[in-house]
Amino acid sequence: VGDHIFATMYSYGLHLPFTDVRLFGQSPERGDIVIFPFPGDPSVEYIKRGVAMGGETVEVRGREVWINGKPLNEPYATFDPGKEAVFGVKCEGLRYCGPLTVPPGHLFVMGDNRLDSADSRVWGFVDEDTVKGRGRIIYWSHDPREGLLSGYRLTRLGSLLH
Numbered sequence: 015v016g017d018h019i020f021a022t023m024y025s026y027g028l029h030l031p032f033t034d035v036r037l038f039g040q041s042p043e044r045g046d047i048v049i050f051p052f053p054g055d056p057s058v059e060y061i062k063r064g065v066a067m068g069g070e071t072v073e074v075r076g077r078e079v080w081i082n083g084k085p086l087n088e089p090y091a092t093f094d095p096g097k098e099a100v101f102g103v104k105c106e107g108l109r110y111c112g113p114l115t116v117p118p119g120h121l122f123v124m125g126d127n128r129l130d131s132a133d134s135r136v137w138g139f140v141d142e143d144t145v146k147g148r149g150r151i152i153y154w155s156h157d158p159r160e161g162l163l164s165g166y167r168l169t170r171l172g173s174l175l176h
Contacts, residue, residue: 015127017170018154019061021049023147034143041067041142042121044081047149047175050123053137061149062123062133063090068142072122073112074135079124080113090126090176111135119143149175
């Protein structure tokens with residue numbers, strides 16, 4: 015919350031205006047931080063990490079994500095129990111989900127703050143064709159919940175996203 019990010023908006027190809035054609039297109043890869051319209055309100059852009067690709071089976075077991083029966087190494091994932099929220103629509107809460115098979119041409123995405131993230135566990139898969147770009151660098155970080163005089167995270171400035 016509060017990170018402001020530079021992104022490359024043509025990482026996955028160039029969309030020709032007024033068409034569904036994408037030139038030089040490539041698919042997002044596992045671990046990419048992708049920007050896409052929120053499935054519940056396409057006027058709002060979301061940013062989440064791609065965890066599972068089309069055709070893969072994903073399962074969330076507590077703090078571990080399993081892809082095709084193997085645990086995924088995720089050093090970027092955080093688990094702050096004080097932030098836990100239960101959105102649970104597609105899954106029972108945020109701690110257990112699946113196994114689910116990702117449809118071809120779709121992504122299963124998750125927020126890095128795993129216990130406080132509305133993501134594919136809640137609203138389902140993201141269509142690859144709607145992905146607009148890839149997050150690259152944090153240029154400013156301030157948690158607005160901390161107030162105007164505190165909540166600045168200067169150590170995050172200039173951090174590369176991977």
